[in-house]
Amino acid sequence: MKKKILTILLLFLWGFTSCDDGKIYPEDNVNGAEGSTLKITAQISGVTSWPSSYSVVVAGFGDSDYAIISKGIPTPQIEGETVSVVLSGVTDKVETVELCVINSLRKRIATFYKTDFEVQADTIYMNAGVVDAGIFNGIQQTVFNGYCTNCHGASTSAAGGLYLTEGKSYAALVNKEAVSSPDGKLLVKPSDVENSFLLDVLQEGASKHYHTDILSGSPEKIDLLKNWIEGGAI
Numbered sequence: 284m285k286k287k288i289l290t291i292l293l294l295f296l297w298g299f300t301s302c303d304d305g306k307i308y309p310e311d312n313v314n315g316a317e318g319s320t321l322k323i324t325a326q327i328s329g330v331t332s333w334p335s336s337y338s339v340v341v342a343g344f345g346d347s348d349y350a351i352i353s354k355g356i357p358t359p360q361i362e363g364e365t366v367s368v369v370l371s372g373v374t375d376k377v378e379t380v381e382l383c384v385i386n387s388l389r390k391r392i393a394t395f396y397k398t399d400f401e402v403q404a405d406t407i408y409m410n411a412g413v414v415d416a417g418i419f420n421g422i423q424q425t426v427f428n429g430y431c432t433n434c435h436g437a438s439t440s441a442a443g444g445l446y447l448t449e450g451k452s453y454a455a456l457v458n459k460e461a462v463s464s465p466d467g468k469l470l471v472k473p474s475d476v477e478n479s480f481l482l483d484v485l486q487e488g489a490s491k492h493y494h495t496d497i498l499s500g501s502p503e504k505i506d507l508l509k510n511w512i513e514g515g516a517i
């Protein structure tokens with residue numbers, strides 16, 4: 284008899300605690316609130332080419348250019364080394380996950396790898412492959428490919444003889460004399476923004492063709508070019 288009472292009591296207690304243990308929110312909601320965990324792997328180079336006001340990160344973005352969540356990439360000991368970053372608490376506000384560079388305001392400056400994101404219960408594994416995260420590649424992807432190559436080399440000809448396409452742009456700019464500079468300025472003079480004609484063209488309209496409107500709405504792109512030159516145009 285005593286045993287029976289004890290069993291009933293135990294069953295009651297078990298029922299009580301397991302009930303307390305139960306989920307209050309439906310599965311989806313719990314994940315949405317607490318977020319997913321992402322593990323991203325990449326063979327990365329160029330991380331140290333950025334000035335300290337920028338960070339190479341894995342970040343989640345919603346509908347704005349400002350990162351909702353981010354985590355720094357560990358500096359690889361060897362260029363091209365495989366690094367892994369774990370980002371947890373990625374909620375359903377995040378629409379894309381990117382291997383990118385953000386500035387001190389957390390604004391996206393350059394993206395090297397991007398993928399759509401949806402919350403999942405299990406850890407999500409991503410492989411970004413081989414990534415050149417260097418500052419010059421950042422400029423190529425965000426500035427030249429987006430705003431310049433249409434005229435400067437992507438079609439059959441290059442405006443002003445200047446190729447700003449991938450693989451050609453660096454050699455066409457760094458330590459090259461500008462065709463349209465009356466004082467024979469270099470297009471890019473490493474560590475010397477004042478004497479780099481590229482910025483005279485973009486900010487002061489120094490070429491015959493009007494250029495000052497192109498990046499006027501994105502001062503952070505002009506800053507990116509200046510920072511690259513100041514850092515030695517590597």
Ligand code: HEC
Nearest residue numbers: 430431434442443445461462463464481484490491492497
């Ligand atoms: C709509 C076409 C067009 C676009 C877009 C354009 N350019 Fe140009 N660019 C030209 C033309 C045409 C010239 C030659 C003008 C001249 O003879 O002065 C030129 C000349 C230049 C020069 C001077 C070259 C020299 O040796 O003197 C630089 C530097 C330059 N562009 C940079 C850029 C950059 C950087 C971008 C993107 C942010 C860009 N351009 C976008 C048409 C364009």
